[in-house]
Amino acid sequence: MKDKVRDDYERPVISLRISVTNRCNVNCIYCHHDGMLDSSSEMTPDEIYEICRIAKKLGVEKIRLSGGEPLVRGDIVEIVEKVNSLDFKDISITTNGIFLEKYAQDLVDAGLDRVNVSLDTLNPDTYKRIVGKSLLEKVKSGIIKSCEVGMYPVKVNMVVMNNINNDEIMDMFEFTKEHGVILQLIEIIESESCDDNDFNLKYHYKLDEFEKYLAEIADEIKVREFMQDRKKYFIDGGEIEVVHPVDNTNFCKNCTRLRITPEGKIKPCLLRNDNLVDLLGYIRDGASDEDLIDIFLKGIHNREPYYKEDN
Template sequence: MIFDRYGRPVLSMRIQVNTVCNFHCFFCHMEGTGVHAAQLDAEGIERIVEVASSFGVNKVKFTGGEPTLRRDIVDIVRRTRKHISGNISMTTNGVMLPRLARQLREAGLDRVNISMHSTEEEGFRIITGTNFLGRVKEGIRAAKEAGLGPIKVNFVVLNGINVHQIPAMMEFCAEEGVTLQLIEYETTRERMHSEEFQKYHVPLEPIEREIASRARAVEHNSLHRRPEYLVEVNGKDLWVEFVKPMRNSEFCNHCTRIRVTSTGELKPCLMRDDNHIDIKEALEKGDTDALRRLFIRAALSREPYWKPYEDPRVVQAPESF
């Protein structure tokens, strides 16, 4: 196992397998890469996973772009399962899951996070640029039928667009038997005062307090120590998880993840693009020793993005919630 200089172990890896997507969400950060960037082949991804697993990494999440648009995504999952006995998951918009969910499950995928940022057709179109809301719902049901789980529905909370839909989203997720993950709209320090961030950002603390007041149980996800609350909605149990990265030192202090971009770089921190470690040459040469050295270098360069003195959280409730 590898620890960074702040005592945080590296236990999980998030692998961006592509940058192509059939949605056009305006807040997508693409892991810091550009649209239609290069992508690693399945063999290269397997070699990265093999090296990471030798250092104790035993959880992998695939992301994009939209990972299900890769024709070899099932093969990538199968190759990963050879080296990872722990949880293998994927973040997806769900559109391709009616066709792929069972194949992915059989290849070794354990669970999925499915992005559904609106319960209303118009809000969904504004956010994603598509009319695929019905197909996303089909994808959620296909994932359940295939035995993927627990399924989490990602909902980025946006002021003026979907914050008022949280109660309806809770009803939908309770009915479907999936976890609702409320995600804070995020940006870097440099863009915190931008017009876009000020327009859409919603502090989640007031919403969390409301959910917590109704909770029958509380747990914390080991990654980022994210709080999860068990509430009852229309007679059904629902877990609601809160992802609050902005100015949140606890979120950073409990980060155990390292990232891989589709362009062949190790990315020590979600919020930074200035300390990537290029591994393309080592992959092309099949140089495992070099890959191991680069992985160690990337792990040791990790540091919490938000420090304790930077996390006075804004707590006023949005007017529309």
């Protein structure tokens, strides 16, 4: 990866995560609901294309579209189509899955490779408690449809919460295994640096013991070196990946991702908002490629491990 642009800590920038909106159609209990934008203030498909075009010049290989909920945008298929025209190695979307059945085929036809679906429970009452609406069956149908139209891999992101869904992990695994879907278990952060620490302290469920159980029953274990050394457990034809909280040096040391906010600003670090770099304003003012590359590089050189070895 010597050809990749690297930050001042020798970390290559491989992936760009673009929040195409911060609007959402559910109200999850663990969401921070960061400042909502009116749809008229969101980046246009052409502006998102321009951001991706400059990123491609700098060696970015992967694009992930997220939100909020990206599928609330009526032009989401057009966005994927434009990004796909730049020939990235991988284009993915993170979604709550409510509109996924509606858009799955069109998204694949537009060039989407894969999808991550947020789904924390298969219990209708628990689902309504978590997201505020009774839409579980729509999400399940969207996951199944994604598999049918050829997205690969399809992943389910399950945020594990103590006394809410921590006893449902294996039920979720059976569901994902049945449909050829990968299950990602996400441990919420417990750190005092979290903005919503009361919730996290109340519902934090440490996955260490469960991961020991997975190690005992797994047919095979693989380590994702460039994804914070996450472990993937292959069990009876299914797959579980455990995502530990980001409050650790290993997460920061192996971070290869840059983010774009819904306002079109470069966000060098997931855990900071004090070093954002405006990009969209310069695109709208007609800045040259050279200027936009310099702005991107400024954002990249603003990258600094939030958790360092000497912290």
